[in-house]
Amino acid sequence: MARVVELSYYPVKGCAGVSVDDAEMTVAGLAYDRSFMVTDEHGGFRSQRRSPRLALIRPEVGDGGGQLLLRGPGTDSLAVEVDTSGPRRDVSLFGAPYQGIDQGDEAARWLSEFLGEPGRLVRVPPEHHRITDGLTPGTSGYADSCAVHLISRASLRELNTRLAERSGGPLPMDRFRPNIVVEGWDEPHTEDRIRRVTIGTAELAYAKLAVRCAVTTVEQTTAARSGPEPLRTLADYRRAATGGVAFGTKFAVLGTGKLSVGDEITVASWGDSEL
Secondary structure, rough: OOOOEEEEEEOOOOOOOOOEEEEEEEOOEEOOOOOOEEEEEOOOEEEOOHHHHHHHHOOOHHHOEEEEEEOOOOOOOOEEOOOOOEEEEEEOOOOOEEEEEEHHHEEEEHHHHHHHOOOOOEEEOOOOOOOOOOOOOOOOOOOOOOOOOEEHHHHHHHHHHHHHHHHOOOOOOOOOOOOOEEOOOOOOOOOHHEEEEEEOOOOEEEEEEOOOOOOHHHHOOHHHHHHHHOOOHHHHEEEEEOEEEEEEEEEEEEOOEEEEEEOOOEEEOOOHHHH
């Protein structure tokens, strides 16, 4: 019997996640997930691909979403009173245009000093309407693509076994920044074949495989780049037909609800892996 063993949301795109025992699933994923984003001075999004120090920022949502606390090693924390009604500014995500609500100069100074490069904090506006791609369309905040990212521990065990065969050390799950981690499947990559699933009272539908990028080479507790792994090893056995390598699965939200660590994974329909 497969169950949820970890739940995490990532308030600020590219920054550290928040581990929780219970979460609300909204139409755009776990509550507060990727609802903020750091941009450069031109509105382009920053990610760990080029700004690995984002990994060291540990955001915390408070006051029912009305406050965002920014914390990072070697600097004072900053409490940001979240603005949900201020002027919109143009931002871009992988070249696609969106809008963001700028969270002010104080947050921008904190981010710029910590990252060592210009950064501004923006929040998803209430009217944000983004249609994501994949087999099942959905919506999300500032996530790379779909609303929910799920990985099984069996898949990570398989990867770590293959890394060991190359004399490499095991990688933790946080390299892949999932929202939901599942234990209980013996076969790795079982998640690739799910088409509809209920977790708690939330219902999800398969969108696509998660194609991995250079963020997986960033050690999340130090922001150090580790070299070619895990991408080199994944290329041996997880090449995606659309290009790149796949690890984990992306889902759209069919039905909102509550889910918790310990919830059973109830799969309503299965399909073939796209790999």
